[in-house]
Amino acid sequence: MMTMATKTSMPSPETRPAIELSQNDRVAVIAGSGRLPVNVAAGLKAAGHSPFVVITGGERAEADEFAIYDHATIELEHMADLIPLLKRERITHVVLAGGIGRRPRLTKLKPSRYMLTKMLPRLASALGKGDNALLSTLVGFIEEVGPKVVGAHEVVPDLLAIEGAITKAKPKTADHRDLKAAFGAAKAIGALDIGQAVVAIGGRVVAVEGVEGTDGLLARTAALRSHPRLSGKKRGVIVKCAKPGQELRADLPAIGPQTVRAAYDAGLAGIGVEAGHSLILDYETVRTSADALGLFVIGLPGDKA
């Protein structure tokens, strides 16, 4: 899944101050799937702002979650319509939030002159290069017409994971070994734009996220428990990391209540995220459900390299 999470620039996001939004500013939340866009819209509203939500058609069944905000729905194939919409609504900042589970179906594209001449050539080139290239291209389109593309955590700073355990359970010594092994591997696969998450059990990496995403990885881990190589091995962790270097700006990792439940179902002892570079969605639900299930959730010191 492509996570349209945030745009951050180097240096790392924890050192970048949150944006002070004025009364004239208006934030559009481009809502893909998952809990992130819901969290961003709620966070903006809680801070006294009125977000405009652009629902990506086909990605969300539960559009009613956004009924209390100004909103519009655009099909993925008609995303060129986003540009005039942003102008019309006098949007100053755009947050790309949530997953886009599929690629645009080229046969369903409604081609406009703008799209054919300006967008398609660049999109076609980006499509083959992975999520980061695709997102950078989208960011470029939006900023060319005016609005600034910002990270979810820049307008709702509370989303960012901080260092340390947020749960009653803390990692044991063996868990720290797993966290270290998984963190290193997650950084390595992130550098290759393969995935963000890795599972380690018994001090070793046993599963690596590919195109199936974190939920798929955890479902797979649950099935792997019966593998002879893991017989007698208990606990284990999943770690999600930001990709090293510039790729961070396009794809910030996130966990939520679903991750906690799936980690529990996979027999894992806890979840590690990179502090300052990861989002925790539905924070209170994550904390209380992890406590109820006996899992730890910990923010790990980020890669300082």
Added chain:
Amino acid sequence: MMTMATKTSMPSPETRPAIELSQNDRVAVIAGSGRLPVNVAAGLKAAGHSPFVVITGGERAEADEFAIYDHATIELEHMADLIPLLKRERITHVVLAGGIGRRPRLTKLKPSRYMLTKMLPRLASALGKGDNALLSTLVGFIEEVGPKVVGAHEVVPDLLAIEGAITKAKPKTADHRDLKAAFGAAKAIGALDIGQAVVAIGGRVVAVEGVEGTDGLLARTAALRSHPRLSGKKRGVIVKCAKPGQELRADLPAIGPQTVRAAYDAGLAGIGVEAGHSLILDYETVRTSADALGLFVIGLPGDKA
């Protein structure tokens, strides 16, 4: 799966000459699961030697395959018995061949004084460090008592993959992009001792081998074909690579007829292996079944770094 494949030392195996076995030499094949030990024993016999096969109990149902050779069966938990057996049979060279799908069950260990004082402490230390550490430890035990541990390809050089396609089908341009992406990722995960195989489709890595092994990876790839992110994407490749650097000596990657069938079932266009660093088992069956299914099998230039 732990593949007890070979021992090779730097420089890379293609530059290391095959071993000239004399009439006084006797090769023991420690047979784990899979086709490699069958290929090694048959290759030795074809060259006029009389291998001694040590069947690892619990790993092979089809022990009859070795009935034509001198052989013995040792349970994984009684592997300490291997040492006196090697002496008794006057073994000069040992080939570790095939997979060990499980770890020894400590409750089933039949402890001898030798095992308790010499082997267990080192094995316990190696168990947590991954396949390579475990194999290096085993290699150390054997060589201390006399026999030289050698790679399967050192006594049966025909097993080694050579550069170029061995099939009628050759990679197309898009396949070469997939081969390149998968090769780079396979090297990276190999460096971390995570796995050896990677699947790339549409120019991108979509799945990475973990503890489930290559068969599990390909079964997963078949399931991933219906993933929205892969909709409309055809072909794709699996690449198996040796791990960079010294790890090569402990775990040489191999493909066989099962890999060809599973790659076909996963909708892939072909298989890449690292020439000079990978084994092709049941070569003629691999070639003819790949030709029958329209897949390519290609030896890729190895990592010269």
